[in-house]
Amino acid sequence: MSAARWTVGGWVTERLGLDRLRAKYLGKPFPVHSTFFLGEIALFCFVVLVGTGMYLALFYEPSAASITGGAGPMPAAYASVVAIDATPFGALVRRMHHWAAQLMIASIVLHLLRIYFTASYRKPREVNWLLGLVLLGATIGASFAGYLLPYDQFSVTATAIGYGIARSVPWIGPALADYGFAGAFPSASSVPRFFAYHVVWAPLALSALIGLHLLILLKQKHTESAAARAACAPADAHLIEGVPLWPQQASLMAVLLLVVIAVTAALSAFLPVHPSAFYGPPQPMTPEVKPDWYLLWVYGALRLIPGGLSFRFLGATIGSEAIGAMLVPGILALAIVLVPWLDRGASSLYYAESPTASPRRLAFGLGVVTLFLALSLAGFGAELGLSVPVLWVITLAAPVLVWWGAFLLAGGRRAAAA
Amino acid sequence: MDRRRFADWSLKVGIGAAIASAIPGVLTLRGKARSAATDAVAPGDRLVFALGQNAGQPVTRGGFSQNEAVLAYPEGKSDNHENLVLVAKLDPAELKPPLDMAGTAEGVVAYSAICTHLGCTVRFSEEPMDAAPFPHIHCPCHSALFDPRRGGIVMGGPAPRPLPQLPIRLNDKGEVVVSGPFTSPVGVKA
Numbered sequence: 001m002s003a004a005r006w007t008v009g010g011w012v013t014e015r016l017g018l019d020r021l022r023a024k025y026l027g028k029p030f031p032v033h034s035t036f037f038l039g040e041i042a043l044f045c046f047v048v049l050v051g052t053g054m055y056l057a058l059f060y061e062p063s064a065a066s067i068t069g070g071a072g073p074m075p076a077a078y079a080s081v082v083a084i085d086a087t088p089f090g091a092l093v094r095r096m097h098h099w100a101a102q103l104m105i106a107s108i109v110l111h112l113l114r115i116y117f118t119a120s121y122r123k124p125r126e127v128n129w130l131l132g133l134v135l136l137g138a139t140i141g142a143s144f145a146g147y148l149l150p151y152d153q154f155s156v157t158a159t160a161i162g163y164g165i166a167r168s169v170p171w172i173g174p175a176l177a178d179y180g181f182a183g184a185f186p187s188a189s190s191v192p193r194f195f196a197y198h199v200v201w202a203p204l205a206l207s208a209l210i211g212l213h214l215l216i217l218l219k220q221k222h223t224e225s226a227a228a229r230a231a232c233a234p235a236d237a238h239l240i241e242g243v244p245l246w247p248q249q250a251s252l253m254a255v256l257l258l259v260v261i262a263v264t265a266a267l268s269a270f271l272p273v274h275p276s277a278f279y280g281p282p283q284p285m286t287p288e289v290k291p292d293w294y295l296l297w298v299y300g301a302l303r304l305i306p307g308g309l310s311f312r313f314l315g316a317t318i319g320s321e322a323i324g325a326m327l328v329p330g331i332l333a334l335a336i337v338l339v340p341w342l343d344r345g346a347s348s349l350y351y352a353e354s355p356t357a358s359p360r361r362l363a364f365g366l367g368v369v370t371l372f373l374a375l376s377l378a379g380f381g382a383e384l385g386l387s388v389p390v391l392w393v394i395t396l397a398a399p400v401l402v403w404w405g406a407f408l409l410a411g412g413r414r415a416a417a418a
Numbered sequence: 419m420d421r422r423r424f425a426d427w428s429l430k431v432g433i434g435a436a437i438a439s440a441i442p443g444v445l446t447l448r449g450k451a452r453s454a455a456t457d458a459v460a461p462g463d464r465l466v467f468a469l470g471q472n473a474g475q476p477v478t479r480g481g482f483s484q485n486e487a488v489l490a491y492p493e494g495k496s497d498n499h500e501n502l503v504l505v506a507k508l509d510p511a512e513l514k515p516p517l518d519m520a521g522t523a524e525g526v527v528a529y530s531a532i533c534t535h536l537g538c539t540v541r542f543s544e545e546p547m548d549a550a551p552f553p554h555i556h557c558p559c560h561s562a563l564f565d566p567r568r569g570g571i572v573m574g575g576p577a578p579r580p581l582p583q584l585p586i587r588l589n590d591k592g593e594v595v596v597s598g599p600f601t602s603p604v605g606v607k608a
Contacts, residue, residue: 157559167607179447182449183450187449189450284531286541286558307572310578
């Protein structure tokens with residue numbers, strides 16, 4: 001028998017033992033469902049963010065030092081961003097960076113909702129539920145650190161509010177704010193600090209967390225629909241039905257990556273985002289600005305809490321700003337963190353439940369989503385002509401009505417009576 | 419002491435020393451504190467325009483009209499953002515306590531322009547609003563409302579404290595001069 005023809009691929013495969021790797025992982029099944037791609041979309045947005053960010057970092061100057069630009073003195077960071085916008089494709093790359101960040105957060109939120117409404121957080125997946133929430137928080141944190149970098153009027157206003165929120169934290173506020181923002185904000189030392197957060201610490205932390213999230217997924221396997229599980233022979237109940245990683249899932253992923261790049265490029269081509277030159281360099285005056293959509297609910301809460309509302313707790317005064325920016329978001333975040341432990345339903349190790357299988361879960365989820373939407377609406381109270389008392393009624397009543405309505409419609413009372 | 423205990427203690431002392439040596443590096447993260455002595459507003463400082471074509475010029479009584487306000491800094495101290503003040507000219511007959519009346523002159527009053535809610539720069543209203551009678555000061559960030567006639571007290575919205583007043587007087591040239599420290603801490607209070 002003659003030996004097989006020598007090839008480079010064969011040589012590498014033999015040296016690295018790739019056959020065993022292929023046998024173990026390339027056949028890994030991926031259930032096919034449109035909502036199972038949301039996490040991947042977030043991952044590909046991260047890829048676009050890293051790619052565009054690496055390019056932008058080649059030109060960006062992390063300094064608040066005043067330089068003489070075309071229109072008089074301006075911070076070096078702002079001037080460098082305006083200069084990026086003026087280079088061929090520079091504005092496109094910068095907009096893609098912004099759009100990919102918006103899409104990454106949006107797809108993480110939708111991914112979270114998919115996991116919640118199909119009860120895929122249940123034992124043994126609590127760890128990945130928590131890791132996913134940390135990833136959402138870290139992504140928003142990375143975005144917030146990136147807000148400051150163009151050092152325009154909008155950037156400085158948004159970061160100053162962040163500094164104010166940090167200062168309002170009970171007990172440790174002033175120290176926390178100064179440690180986080182490198183002294184009182186605004187100051188020249190905050191730009192290099194936020195550059196390091198945004199360009200070194202956040203991407204490294206996100207990469208590590210994403211890796212861990214995926215490793216745990218690999219170990220614990222996907223969930224699959226109850227129908228797919230029912231179709232299995234009882235002896236195969238521990239197996240997941242889906243397409244193999246290679247080649248079907250890999251080609252789907254490649255297409256999805258290209259779609260994400262195409263969508264961010266198309267959005268960037270037609271819809272300007274964060275026009276730094278329009279906002280202008282920082283001024284002592286504060287413009288009328290609203291935060292991005294994913295922080296509108298905190299903004300709404302801050303507008304709703306009246307200044308007179310405050311209480312003392314363990315020697316610290318919890319004021320309206322701490323209630324709006326810390327207590328309300330903290331309680332909501334805690335409720336979401338505790339979801340796997342609040343759900344008393346039976347563990348469904350291998351399959352994703354139908355969203356309507358549990359009226360209580362469905363109602364709670366829709367109620368919380370409504371609360372987030374109502375708080376975001378409060379951010380537009382002035383534009384919509386709604387007074388603060390009306391917004392309070394909406395914020396309190398709408399989640400309860402949606403919760404109760406969903407509970408009834410999903411047959412919660414029948415289930416309770418049975 | 420046997421070898422196992424010695425190794426155990428060496429490890430603990432080594433880890434402790436490594437952590438202790440990191441403390442100065444971590445404390446550096448706090449950033450430089452502002453040198454309050456040179457930067458803080460002091461009695462005798464002239465107020466100068468913060469914005470516009472007159473930036474850096476002294477604010478004078480005649481430099482702006484009644485029911486108008488300007489943003490100003492104490493001269494030479496614009497590096498400290500907390501020094502930003504809003505100087506308004508109001509009808510002297512409308513001024514009421516808890517305003518520090520001695521710190522006003524011919525209807526000119528000065529307040530910290532840093533909102534006590536989350537630190538945005540407040541604005542003097544340009545027109546009457548339904549929510550508050552004219553004149554008032556509002557914050558564009560979260561809609562805090564303050565009353566400039568009555569010591570900057572909170573009229574509505576989320577601000578937890580009144581705007582600190584900056585007592586002023588007019589010198590013989592009609593320039594606005596600081597006559598005392600802010601009546602309460604500036605900006606967001608923890």
